[in-house]
Ligand SMILES: Nc1ncnc2c1ncn2[C@@H]1O[C@H](COP(=O)(O)OP(=O)(O)O)[C@@H](O)[C@H]1O
């Protein structure tokens with residue numbers, strides 16, 4: 001059964017369409033919404049958590065409409081916003097107890113101890129949050145979010161600004177929560193993290209979803225390997241089976257291919273046939289960054305990702 005469903009979900013800020021007719025279906029999984037700053041991620045999360053009204057379309061969380069049944073939605077979810085929402089003048093424990101009381105949790109003290117223990121904060125619980133590191137603050141926010149045992153957890157950029165070790169730790173906790181049956185809907189612009197930890201991801205840019213699937217599936221769609229060749233000379237056209245020339249930068253050629261080893265041999269042969277001198281030739285696995293660049297592109301080169309333009313660039317050389 002779907003835990004989160006959106007249909008044509010849309011949000012305007014005056015004339016700006018920040019979220020543009022978004023359709024999503026999320027089950028019991030870790031679902032990642034990926035996109036650059038300003039893509040519309042936080043706006044989607046705010047609508048799903050009943051903090052912002054959709055301009056058009058609808059959304060249901062745990063079977064409840066986010067506008068008509070907002071109270072039922074709030075009972076079923078927790079939300080950790082992008083900006084820190086802790087009181088640094090209170091201790092870790094006080095922050096969590098406060099939340100538990102606000103939610104009317106029975107045995108607020110016991111539930112607080114449990115949540116703090118789960119997030120590895122028991123021994124620092126009575127210190128002021130002011131003295132907590134960024135990673136500890138994030139974990140405390142997770143403890144707060146868990147205290148009323150929500151079915152769905154919304155995390156907006158949970159690892160933003162944390163060091164690698166703290167990020168890993170957050171992910172371990174998120175993974176453990178999923179194992180317990182929780183649905184996690186999160187946003188990030190760290191593609192590598194989404195690749196490693198999300199069951200499925202949606203790529204969003206300028207309010208529109210441009211791709212959705214498992215990280216493996218999305219990478220498979222564009223080709224499993226990226227081959228980079230550094231050459232001197234003037235490259236001509238390439239028509240190799242299963243290999244696509246992606247871009248030409250100075251004397252660097254980038255290809256997308258299915259099988260890396262086969263592609264490497266074929267490309268090397270073709271470069272030599274064209275009389276080019278090869279300085280280096282390397283192959284690596286496709287990443288979600290590549291998927292993102294293929295599906296969306298950076299603002300400057302969005303138009304350049306159109307294959308015909310690359311061919312033109314090639315001909316001009
Ligand atoms: N309260 C607001 N008023 C006007 N524009 C907003 C507001 N909040 C966000 N925006 C704009 O909407 C777009 C999407 O923002 P946001 O959802 O915060 O993106 P993200 O979380 O992906 O960085 C951006 O262009 C942003 O400037």
Ligand SMILES: [Mg+2]
Pocket residue numbers: 041042043082156157
């Ligand atoms: Mg945001």
